[in-house]
Amino acid sequence: MSYRIYSSYLRLHNLAQRLSIVNIDVDNWSNVIIILDYMHDINPAQLVLTDDSLGTVVAKLNRERSIAVDTESNSLHAYKEKVCLIQFSTREEDFIVDPIAVGNLDILRSVFANQSIEKVFHAAEYDLIGLWRDFGWKVNGLFDTMVAARTLGWEKVGLAAILSKHYSVPINKKFQRADWAARPLNDDQLSYAQLDTHYLLKLRDYLEMNIRKHRQWPEVYEEFERISEASVRKSRNQSSSRTHNDFWKITGARKLSGKNSAVLRELHKYREQIAAMRDVPTFRIIGNSILLDIAKRCPRNVNELSDIKGMTPGQVRRYHKGVLKAIRRGLLAKYPARPKGRRIDPLISLRYESLREWRKVCARKRGVASDVIISRGVLWNLAEQNPGNQKELSLIQDLGPWRRENYGKEILRVLCNIVE
Structure with a gap:
């Protein structure tokens, strides 16, 4: 040795x-x-750059019962993020597909759609949203190792923590914020990307063994199905979410006067245009808190703009003309209509809080996080729709058969005890 x-x-x-x-x-x-x-x-991953090589990889993937999958995106570096790498691992090989280089990616559609090929992700939701958004691929046959770990009550469920504990594999986290759209990719980036899937099938086997030992397979499988369906809905919502009224989402915007809110609207519009033109995230142009401060103070010239806390000399130099023009437009514009606040029925709030307390007690008994019992979104649906029996309970979106059977009576009891 x-x-x-x-x-x-x-x-x-x-x-x-x-x-x-x-x-x-x-x-x-x-x-x-x-x-x-x-x-x-570990042998080096095979980097897939052509349609022919992807065809060879797809043929291999189609022969597998389980494959590990991950993606890398460029959300911190682009106005509209995109999937920049797709990693696959079988029990013998690792592959890294470059969507920027490969011409026809659609032959992967059948792999993701095939229910008989299990797709193993860690913290799948973000990846699934990206795959639907960019390629229209729905992932069937999901196994999410993070969901399985949380169902078992593991406390540290990040992939780096799990790989370190179970496989003594140290992960270099510096590439988490990398620009994965930049080419060429260096060896360190490829090694990092490979590690994200290389151990997932081993981890999946270990988790499944423990899940079945504790007779939790129906519960965790139901959650896999919920995530797969919910990710498509979230991706569709995100695709059409940007509007000119998004400036109201900036913290503090609703406290502005009519005049200042009109200025903020024009500043927000200008920032969106520049970010789209440069293909960078909006926060890399001017951050929300700074944009709000500019709208409050309405600087009239470069010197006053420079006095805004957080505005760097570079930002002033690059954007002062556009910012000052946006302020002038806002001062002359009609005041924007304030969004009507959604008034929540006090009874709905009471039901939600009662269900949340019940869920907290259940989670404490099991030694798991509260949302392992039932997700927050489903809890809110229950509070809004107030089902009175099992038939009505079956109409609640994303509340699957296992949870209805195991928690249905308790849910109905909690709701029934609330005096209207």
């Missing part, structure tokens, strides 16, 4: 730096053994 370690020292040192194990020493045997195991266990 010592010959292998010393002869590979340079390789180990370089890899250690990549994995953020900065102070590794050849006398630190545990770290060295971890890295040796890591190097021995």
Whole structure:
């Protein structure tokens, strides 16, 4: 062993730096053994850049009963984010598909739609929303390792924490904020992307064993199905969510006077135009709190704009003309109609709070987070629709058969005890 370690020292040192194990020493045997195991266990992922190579990969995926999947997007670097990588792992190989390079991605549609091929994600919702938004792919046959871990009552359910605990795999988190649309991708990025799926099938097997041991499979399977359906709905809602009235969503906007709210509307519109033109997130142009402050103070010139707290010299230099014009337009514009606040029936609020307290007690008994029992959205649907019997309970969106059977009587009891 010592010959292998010393002869590979340079390789180990370089890899250690990549994995953020900065102070590794050849006398630190545990770290060295971890890295040796890591190097021995993983072959480089196959980078898929052409239609032909994707066809070969799809043929392999279609032969599998379970595949691990993850995606990387560029939400911190683009006005409209997009899926920039799709990673797959089988029990023998890892693949990284580059959607920017491959011409015809639609041959993957059948893989995601095939219920008989289990797709293993960790924290699937974000990935599923992106796959539907960008490609129109609905994922059937979902297994979400984070959902399974939370159902078992695990406290630390982030992938990095799980891989570190169960497989002694250190994850370099610096690429979580990377611009995954930038090309070329370096070796460190590809290694990071590969690790996101490489261990998921092993983790899935371990979780399934424990889920079945505790007879929780119907419960967790029902949650997988709910996430798959709900992600499509959320993606559709997000696709049509941007409007000129979004400035009202800025914290503090509804407290502005009519004049200042008109200015904020024009500032928001200007920021959206610049962000779209430059293809960067709006916060990289001017942040919400700064935009609100500008609308409040209505600076008349560059000097007054420079005095706004948080405005950098670079922002003033790049955007002062557009900002000052937007302010002038806002001062001359009609005041925007304030959105009508949704008045919530006090009875609905009372039902929701009663159900929430019941859920909290259930979760405490089981040693799980409250939303493992029933999600917040479903709890709100129950409070709004106030079902009085099992038939009405079956009409509640996303409340599946297992939860109706196991929690239905208690839910109806809680609702029945509320005096209207």
